[in-house]
Amino acid sequence: MQKTGQHEKAFNALGDPMRRLIFEKLRSRPLSVADIAHGLPVSRPAVSQHIRILKDARLIRVRRSGTRNFCEIDPDGVLAMRIYLDNFWDTALAAFKTVAENQTDDE
Amino acid sequence: MQKTGQHEKAFNALGDPMRRLIFEKLRSRPLSVADIAHGLPVSRPAVSQHIRILKDARLIRVRRSGTRNFCEIDPDGVLAMRIYLDNFWDTALAAFKTVAENQTDDE
C-alpha cells in the first residue's frame, strides 16, 4: 500500500527555478536560511516559503540550532524521484520493445 | 561542456499535475492527441499546449501519421533527469559523509 506518489510533491517542488537553485545550494553542505537567501535575487521571506515547500516534499530537512535553521538535503524525496524515474524508465523501454516487435511483426 | 541543464525544462514540465498525468498515460504505449485528451478533465487544446511543453522538454516525441499526431515517451528527457538525480545523489551523500566525519571530530 504505497501512499500514492511521494514523488508528486517532489516534482512539483523542483518545478520552480528558484527552488532548484536553493536545492543546488544545499548539494554540498547544509546552510542556514540566511545563508541560502544571501546572494539570491529574492527576499528572505520568499526563501522561507520555498523552504517550506521543499521540506513538505521531503527534499530537504530543517534542523534548528539556536536561533538558526539549518537546511540540508533529505535523501527521502530524492530517492522517491529516483525510484519513480527508474521504474518509469524500465516500463517505458519495455513498451518500446513491444511496439518494435509488433511493428516488425513478420512471420 | 554540458549545455547547462537539459533537465531544467524537464523538471519544469513535470512540475504540473496534468502533464504528469499525460506523461503517465504514455508510459505503456504511444497515443494520439485525441486519445490522450479522452478521459482527461480538460479540453483538447489544453492538452495540445501541455504536449508542446513536454515535447520542448524532450520528455515526449510527436510523430505524425496521416491526420493524427502520435505521442510517445522520449528517452532523452527522462535520461537527463535520471543522470542529474544520480549525480546529485552521489555528491549529496558524499557531503553527508564529510559532515558526519567533521561532526565526530573527536581527537
Added chain:
DNA sequence: ACTTACGGTAAGCAATTGCTTACCATTAAA
C-alpha cells in the same frame, strides 16, 4: 467537391503562484 476527424494557435479570462513589506516570536549577546 463536400464533409468529417484531427489538431495546432490565438485571445481572453480565471486561478495560481511568487514576491514584497510588514509584523511577531525566539534565542543569543551586551
Added chain:
DNA sequence: TTTAATGGTAAGCAATTGCTTACCGTAAGT
C-alpha cells in the same frame, strides 16, 4: 534587561500559468 540576529507567517500585489472558446489548416472518407 535591553539589543541584535534569525526566521516564520500574513496580507496584498503582480506575474505567470492553465483553461476555455473560437478559428483555421490539413488529411481522409464519402
